[in-house]
Amino acid sequence: MTAEPALLHVRDLNVEFTSPDGTPLRAVRDVSFTLRRGETLAVVGESGSGKSTTALALTRMLPGNGRIAGGEVRLDGAELTSAPEETLRAVRGSRIGMIFQDPMTSLNPVLTIGRQLDEVLRAHAPRKERGEAGEQPHRGDSHPRGTERRRREGGTTRAARRARSVELLSLVGIPEPERRLDDHPHQFSGGQRQRILIALALAGEPDLLVADEPTTALDATVQEQILDLLADLGRTTGVAVLLITHNMGVVARSCERVLVMYGGTVVEEGATRDVLTRPRHPYTAGLLAAVPRLTSPSGTRLTGIPGSPPGLELLGTAGHRGCAFAARCTVAQERCRTEVPVLVAAGAGRVACGPATDGTYTPVALPEAERIERPAPGAVVLSADGIRKTYRRGRRTFTALDDVSLTLRAGETLGIVGESGSGKSTLARVLAHAHPADAGTLRLRGDDVTRPRRRALHDVRREVQMVFQDPYASLNPRLTVGEIIAEPLIAFGLAADRDERERRVAALLGQVGLDPSAADRRPRSFSGGQRQRIGIARALAPQPAVLICDEPVSALDVSVQAQIVNLLTDLQRDLGLALVFIAHDLAVVRQVSHRIAVMHHGRIVETGPADALCESPENPYTRALLSAAPDPAVLVAA
């Protein structure tokens, strides 16, 4: 094994995109790494770090306006960046398999799984023969026996291909593969679909599997299974895995080595255990500290990295100088802003940071979580009793909320956790009166507001505001930020004239940590974290008593997540808000919430004080959720 040269060798890879106005933007600069057979390498980074672009560049699958501007990609010594398209087509699928993020849209819904596997087998088998042995395909030839021969058979007869399909499905852990082969994608769960996609990627018997955020769209319990599967595949079939992720927990769980990317460059590389326990680069250290830990008790502050990840335009070729991370780095020195750091060997790995290399910076151990002073919750503001909500599609009904009861006190945070489809978003919308409840009662300060009249609804809405999940979709792209925040002021008649409105908007922007000049710009010129701040300012505009936050941080990078969560807790302390904090990440929920309610299939299965619930869960489902949460610290320590 050791004598064998690396399977994949990437050197000084550069990728450029052409922006609409014609200037080239460098998304990936001087990325180098190697990957051996059977090895799993994680590429971790936040949005815009160039991790997905790097993966696409391996097989030259970049979108139309992207091109490889330099460097080389060698697969078993064969150079791919300059290879003809024909060669690359042979490489894609049969040498390098790809798995994408969304298992829901990556399978053709009208074809059975069997058909889809069959197609891939048919497409790859003949080409593989040609590529491997350099001989003409022998179709209809006598079939020699043995496993090596069985592979080739895969491309010849329908029965053989079917047998191979069954084999692949059982390899990825689909129960009763023979029967399931004739099922359509909608008959499988999300996790199973991701398994099928992995089977499709394996059908060409690739040497390298590139998995781009394969578990991001999946629930924690399913994510765990998929990661185990990927790790197993490496061991059993000898396929090398390049796993692209933003999640440090995923890295800890499944990969031997990790490559940390920031702003299009590799900032650190090393064995997972080393990087996760002794990060050398300040960014890696910051990223690790930002991952919420299940062990952090309720009422502590999340750690984050100030600022937001750089956009592509910032990294344009000409004006770029110094370390990409310098602007957010707390230990940046003068030279960090002028010299581009070089990736040099450090210990067993590599790091690109001047101060870290010459020893003027040593990362500190994980800081102890800082406690927040928060007043005790006051009187009950909002209560729900026996809420029910069913959706009807044709004749079938789907119960989204089944007898849900909860209370919320002033100044209190109620965390609601659950996986996708558990009804948490429906609950948020029912509480915010965006959808009516079918049964049950909602009380606001003791008054029944389940089905308010129009006038009363207006008053209820003023008291109960909502922060949405997607900071990109929840802001009207046509309005300026000032207009967006002023909307509730106008709707509720809260500002007498234009001047007062502008004053209030400026004050609200200040409250959420944005410059008042932001009012004149449109949402698109803000980053995700900043947009979420705008969403919070809008929700605060009518001075509500209750703020319902539906997954407010799940669309944000982990280093930015802390800023938003801490902003919410600070606002709660200052304004005495009652918060409903909905999320799928138990670790975040524990830190911000006084109490937690766990939802499963539209019901609240367990509820209790945050720390107690996380430390001694009673419901088996809660226990499953807790154990599935990928936590880098726990795993590396184990």
Added chain:
Amino acid sequence: MTLTTPTPHQNKGRTRKSRRSPYLTALTTARGRTGLLLVLLVALAGVLAPVLSGHAPTDQSGDTLLPPLSAGHPLGTDDLGRDLLSRVLYGIRADLGIIAVAVPLGAAAGCACALLAAVHPVVDTVVQRAFDLVLAFPGLILALAVTAVLGPGRTPVIVVIAVAEIPVFGRQLRAGILVQRGREYVAAARVGGTGRARLLTRHILPNATDPLIVQLAVSLTVAVFIEGAMSFLGVGVRPPTPTLGGVLSQSMPYLSQHPNYAAGPLLAVTALVLGLSLLAEALNREVRR
């Protein structure tokens, strides 16, 4: 602590640039420029018709069917001795006058219907079925029916074009409204207390207009054809007033001996339609970005 972490606002120049309207950007592409140039050329010819031609379009001279480049008649004369250049130029003028009124009229009426339909599901059904009814008639049948009632002339042409465009714009906008209604920012505005009328006019409508602008350019093209077809069939603007379709229709009997007779109106229609189509395509590409 978190309240003091405003991120620096970088790249102001870039932001300003990207905020430019996609319509303007579309007009600066090669496709958009060519389209605009063609349309402007034809429009200018129509507007400046009295200046460009020395004859009134209905003035008859003794010389019939003169070839092009004859003295005083650059495009020659028609079968009644009328100057072809001036007939084509005034024809363009008449055409532009019709489509510039009819298409916006149809668009406005269509959008009004779509907005009405957005108010209540019952209204929606009624409006949708009314659209189906209009669409069920081919354009020319509609033209004949309207002319049968109103008699030939300028007004019926305008009415036919407008009526034909109502369901096109109505459906387009209705689809846009339905899409935008499902967006999260609409839910956010609703939770923020915004009323229904304001929700529709301030939030949904501006976000649903992009396809309408493209449709406007497409519909102008269609309108040129409808006008041409109606005049060609003799149910449009009454002779001797020249329109592009009318001149073309009159040239038909002489097509083999005097092809230049038909060349003028054909060229004008082609340039106008090509220009509008290029504009529509340029807008479409930029809007969909």
